[in-house]
Amino acid sequence: MKLLVPVKRVVDYNVKVRVKADNTGVETANVKMSMNPFDEIAVEEAVRLKEKGVATEIIVVSAGPAAAAEQIRTALAMGADRGILVEHDGILEPIAVAKILKAIIAKESPDLVIMGKQAIDDDMNATGQMLAALLGWPQGTFASKVEIADGHATVTREVDGGLETVRITLPAVVTADLRLNEPRYASLPNIMKARKKTIDNVKPADLGVDVTPRLTVLRVEEPGKRQAGAKVASVQELVAKLRNEAKVI
């Protein structure tokens, strides 16, 4: 079984982002970049499926700037087999990425796509669902458990108020939620090995995909800041203030 795992290069989750002074976006120059954390979970799940003998090959795809090769390399060091970089500078909306991935899938014919449920930069939570729709495949989103058997995936999903399990036919798209697994750190020998793995380079135009954004960003601004309030000395004072001053209890 062949797996395809899309990964995104994003501002590292530990970085406190700053809005640019001209309100056109957030500052991404000289900021630490990493693989989107949910995509790491997706890579880990794919590698575990390969270790269990369920999967035979893992292809990692990233759409983004040339530097996104670093994130593909990270996935290769975790255990993926080869990479494809779809190089594009500038904004790639989920609809463009979904179309890019659809074109790659037409060539690679994977049985299952595993990807992060959401990228922590634009927080759209859309690309996986959109890819499934464009392919006419079923989707198992926000997965906390995935089992593959008899041409189906049984996916336990994180939903409001608990969990839900669905059984979907393969090929399918699964999006990873936080509790699916804990991603491994790549070992030094595996990092060395990953350097020898291939990364193919293509452009959206090679795939016949128009990536023109549909959304124009008019303005990006900082949310209103909260002011720190007062410290209270005791539980008694706290409860009294909540009752008499804030009147919330």
Next chain:
Amino acid sequence: MAVLLLADHDGKIVSQPTRSAVAASARLGEVHVLMVGEGAAAAAPAAAALPGVSKVLLAEDASLAHRLAEPLAALLVHLAPSYDHLIAPASAAGKNVMPRVAALLDVQPISDVSGVVDADTFVRPIYAGNALATVKSSDAKKVMTIRAASFDPVAATGGSAAIEAIGAAVDPGQSTFVGAEVSKSERPELTAAKIVVSGGRAMGSSENFHLIEKVADMLGAAVGASRAAVDAGYAPNDHQVGQTGKIVAPDLYIAIGISGAIQHLAGMKDSKIIVAINKDEEAPIFQVADYGLVADLFKVLPELEAELGKPV
């Protein structure tokens, strides 16, 4: 043209986030509410009673009972020609299906809308709410999910819309519902509660987490947790408040043993009053708290229980 709003309901009432989405939708045009899933017929009168709703579409087909993304997206796409805006609350169900609908309509969805500027222009948080982007869509139709915490919900009663039964679209037959484990709780739902009491990693164990529940019950509050507490297994994942969990904006949010990581603040910083209880006075949570108490939570929680138990 009208707005089609996909409602969340429990077979009796329409969820509070749906009522917030009605408030957001009403700014764009006439609102038609789509009710699907188990119990939709029983809850349809509740949807019809929402002020601002002019029609309720009720689809009772068995293929839609569990609101699986594939048949539900097919139905929404089938209904789409009559609408300019297709909207759902940004709940797990809404986030699951709306991007699928958008792709089938060749539209870039707009997720988690926190402000409506005009029919094409919307505000949404990015980078865990550390920035707000105002975006203008060039797509003919807009497919969006609404951040409930950003819109005051419409009242639960007052309207009287007509209920119209509709059929399902063709089920692609690629997915089946196996089962659900929904946590049963007498407490209010996290995203609808007026008071939320949340615990962090400092709670130390799932047993200790019950201390939070006691205080929450005294206040009639929902129980929340930081991602760290969820990751450590102290609280179930559906308690998680933050960028990757629930977004809440109650009247009172009490953060106990929570340091205040960016990703947690993203989920609660729009609360009206924030209380932080933490023994580390440098904890970032104090920077957003209206009332801060620097103390050991294991000492504070019993005291809090006693104090709340006293007659006012």
